[in-house]
Amino acid sequence: MTTLGETSAAAPSDAGRDEAVRHLYVHIPFCPKVCPYCSFYKETSDRNKTARFLEAVLRELDAQAAVLPPIRPRTIFFGGGTPSALSTPQLEFLLTGLRDRLDLSELVEWTLEMNPATVSLEKAALLRSLGVNRISMGVQSWEPQLLAVLGRVHSAEQARRSYDILREAGFDNVNLDLIFGVPTQTPEQWRRSLAQTVALGPEHISAYNLTYEEDTEYFQRFARGELSQDTDADAALFEMTADTLADAGYEPYEISNFARPGRECLHNLAYWQAADYLGLGPSAFSTVGERRWSNVRDTAAYNDRVHAGVVAIDFEEAVPPGTRRAEAIAFGLRTNRGVAVETLRPWGEQVAEFEALGLLRITEARRVLLTRKGRLLADTVAEAFV
Numbered sequence: 086m087t088t089l090g091e092t093s094a095a096a097p098s099d100a101g102r103d104e105a106v107r108h109l110y111v112h113i114p115f116c117p118k119v120c121p122y123c124s125f126y127k128e129t130s131d132r133n134k135t136a137r138f139l140e141a142v143l144r145e146l147d148a149q150a151a152v153l154p155p156i157r158p159r160t161i162f163f164g165g166g167t168p169s170a171l172s173t174p175q176l177e178f179l180l181t182g183l184r185d186r187l188d189l190s191e192l193v194e195w196t197l198e199m200n201p202a203t204v205s206l207e208k209a210a211l212l213r214s215l216g217v218n219r220i221s222m223g224v225q226s227w228e229p230q231l232l233a234v235l236g237r238v239h240s241a242e243q244a245r246r247s248y249d250i251l252r253e254a255g256f257d258n259v260n261l262d263l264i265f266g267v268p269t270q271t272p273e274q275w276r277r278s279l280a281q282t283v284a285l286g287p288e289h290i291s292a293y294n295l296t297y298e299e300d301t302e303y304f305q306r307f308a309r310g311e312l313s314q315d316t317d318a319d320a321a322l323f324e325m326t327a328d329t330l331a332d333a334g335y336e337p338y339e340i341s342n343f344a345r346p347g348r349e350c351l352h353n354l355a356y357w358q359a360a361d362y363l364g365l366g367p368s369a370f371s372t373v374g375e376r377r378w379s380n381v382r383d384t385a386a387y388n389d390r391v392h393a394g395v396v397a398i399d400f401e402e403a404v405p406p407g408t409r410r411a412e413a414i415a416f417g418l419r420t421n422r423g424v425a426v427e428t429l430r431p432w433g434e435q436v437a438e439f440e441a442l443g444l445l446r447i448t449e450a451r452r453v454l455l456t457r458k459g460r461l462l463a464d465t466v467a468e469a470f471v
């Protein structure tokens with residue numbers, strides 16, 4: 086078995102050796118309650134596993150730092166699961182451990198995901214004091230009936246109070262997640278949720294179309310015919326989202342992401358520009374140079390393997406430069422920067438065809454962008470260039 090210090094998966098290509106790793110993701114796999122639609126790797130919080138898990142994350146970081154190019158993050162993203170499901174002392178242990186190990190002199194953005202049920206002033210103030218400067222909170226809806234349909238653990242009032250707490254703690258860069266296309270949701274309910282969100286004035290709004298993901302309770306109910314999806318109705322909700330948020334001054338910089346000017350999520354932009362990143366924790370992906378790997382989707386196995394000094398990787402592959410270029414095109418098309426006409430020259434005919442269909446447009450600055458209609462078919466369009 087490969088030991089942590091000698092993993093081939095963690096070894097960067099020669100080309101990448103003198104480049105620092107600029108983006109760090111840490112996956113916290115705990116949630117106060119599991120939502121029936123969600124396929125992120127997570128489990129309900131278990132106090133008995135947590136201390137061992139926190140030590141494992143720091144140990145994995147030490148092991149990767151020993152074999153990777155220097156890790157000097159510009160962005161850090163604590164996602165999940167629900168990082169805020171950790172207690173204040175647990176967060177202090179983990180963030181302090183990270184600060185002790187990393188050169189953060191070039192850090193510009195440190196995001197942490199929160200569930201409204203797990204926000205307190207003490208916790209928020211600690212995060213702010215340790216360098217977290219962006220919070221992403223899952224509100225999903227302001228409608229009590231839809232929060233129940235989604236199996237959320239918090240009320241709308243609690244989400245509102247948590248938002249106020251984040252502001253009180255000094256966070257001036259806050260994202261709120263919303264979901265549309267929820268079973269029984271009416272256009273009027275979505276209009277109200279958008280309006281209430283805009284009224285609070287977060288710097289960033291993520292508005293996701295509900296997807297029925299395998300391995301979720303929703304997927305099983307969908308397969309049994311108990312739940313259904315109306316793509317035309319979802320397209321109309323997407324149009325309403327784009328119009329409402331544009332009117333309120335939010336730039337649609339990616340299909341599901343809207344930001345006040347200058348408040349785009351830099352960590353996600355780095356993913357979409359196909360930058361290198363290191364992911365720690367169970368199920369986390371990493372791409373450095375020409376290698377990509379992911380960790381085992383099992384917290385107990387992750388803990389055991391890392392503590393035994395063994396890699397927690399369960400998948401790895403080579404990503405040649407051609408593949409990374411193709412990924413950069415597919416991701417780039419999802420953003421409002423688009424892709425340079427020059428880059429898509431080998432697919433000239435395809436671009437012309439999509440342009441004629443009204444799915445792509447070419448700007449004066451010679452960039453290829455998805456039209457609003459194209460955004461609804463983004464995956465299909467992107468596939469043509471991979």
Ligand SMILES: C[S@@+](CC[C@H](N)C(=O)[O-])C[C@H]1O[C@@H](n2cnc3c(N)ncnc32)[C@H](O)[C@@H]1O
Nearest residue numbers: 122123165166167198200223262293294295296
């Ligand atoms: C890791 S969670 C965010 C933080 C926290 N766990 C919470 O739920 O409050 C990331 C976001 O993904 C979105 N999401 C999860 N499952 C989804 C699905 N099946 N379809 C659309 N969006 C989904 C939700 O908006 C959720 O807030």
Ligand code: SF4
Nearest residue numbers: 116119120123165166
């Ligand atoms: S949506 Fe958030 S709180 Fe719900 S299960 Fe997924 S990660 Fe956990």
